[in-house]
Amino acid sequence: MxxxxxxxxxxxxxxxxxxxxxxxxxxxxxxxxxxxxxxxxxAGEIPLMLDLFFNTTIVQIENESRKGSKADIQGPYFVPNVPFVDHEIAIEEEHKAMPRMVMRGKVVDMSGTPVAGAVIDVWHSTPDGRYSGIERHGNLDKKYYRGKIKTDSEGRYEVRSIIPVPYQVPNKGPTGQLLEEYMGVHSWRPAHIHYWVQAEGLRDVIRQAYFEGGDYVHDDCCEGGGDEFIVAEAYEDGVRVMEVDFQLEPAQTLVQAAE
Ligand SMILES: [Fe+2]
Structure with missing residues (x-):
């Protein structure tokens, strides 16, 4: 047993x-x-319901053992094997005039040494709160609003896109009913960017960045984030700057729970 x-x-x-x-x-x-x-x-919503209430708790438990950057929830909209992008994430033609942001920062190890060649998956919502490459979101080509970037020889990365928006988790089914009707809470998430940082020999980290001053930043229905994930409001030539650094600890060997 x-x-x-x-x-x-x-x-x-x-x-x-x-x-x-x-x-x-x-x-x-x-x-x-x-x-x-x-x-x-x-309705096929058991995974949605469990993630909504318990994913953050599991991430918080995991964070207790993290010495580098803390993790945040992954969410259900990560798509593997997307192409590398060169400083500019693909934006649909009709949304090219939307407010812009630049995502940049540095990846270092625990001694502060830059990590060159780290691969960062970034993904964020469309301006109407959907994700590309997701069937129930209309199967928008996965080349949009997501991509992989690589850190340079100084551990830096920089990529531009448009600013995502707050969106509601699926709220038309029984999970939405549980949340909104029975528990009396809303189903909104603040606008955010997802990151998954991976580098050879280092422990990967999945996190999100939230926009200071944005709606629901302190009232996320998924209880993701926390103050350390909120990026201060800053602009450069009218472009929102999202500066996010990562510190990665050595990769760990998972220890099997005692039988
Ligand atoms: Fe998301």
């Missing part, structure tokens, strides 16, 4: 029972909750 699985599973069941007892939940209410979960399963 896996002792760790036994402990966690038993304590989850006990925690739920405790809530049921404390609130004197009736059989009718229990059945309604049961049916709501069945509806969530039928």
């Amino acid at each position: 896996n002792q760790r699985a036994k402990t966690v599973a038993t304590e989850i069941v006990e925690a739920v029972r405790d809530v049921l007892r404390r609130n004197k939940v009736t059989f009718a209410e229990y059945r309604a909750g049961f049916m709501h979960l069945a509806k969530t399963q039928a």
Whole structure:
């Protein structure tokens, strides 16, 4: 028997029972909750629901062991194997006049030495809150609003794009109903940029950058981020500057949980 699985599973069941007892939940209410979960399963929203409530918690636990840059949630819209971009992320013709941003920064190791050749995947929303390469978002060509960039010999990167917008997580199904109708909270995420930084021999990090002063920055429905991920408002010739540095620690060998 896996002792760790036994402990966690038993304590989850006990925690739920405790809530049921404390609130004197009736059989009718229990059945309604049961049916709501069945509806969530039928709608294919179990992953959405779990990520919405628990992904950030797992990332926070993982961050306790990180000595370099802290991680943030990955979100569901990462697309692998996108092309490298050269200082400019592809923007659809009709959106080329939208407000611009430049993403730049430096990747260093724990001693502060620049990491040359680090690969950074960046991805962000369209100006109407969708992601490219995602079927339910209309399958916009994945060359738009995402790409890989490589740090130069001084560990620096720089790439330009347009500013993403806040968007709602899928809220028309049972997860949205749980969030908005039963829990009385909204389903919005603040505007953000996603990063996944990888370099030879170093521990990769996935994080997001949020825009100081933006809507929902301190009220993210996914509870992502935190103050350290908010980038101060700065402009250069009218272009929003998003300066984000990364410090990577040595790659770790995963230790198997004790049986
Ligand atoms: Fe996102």
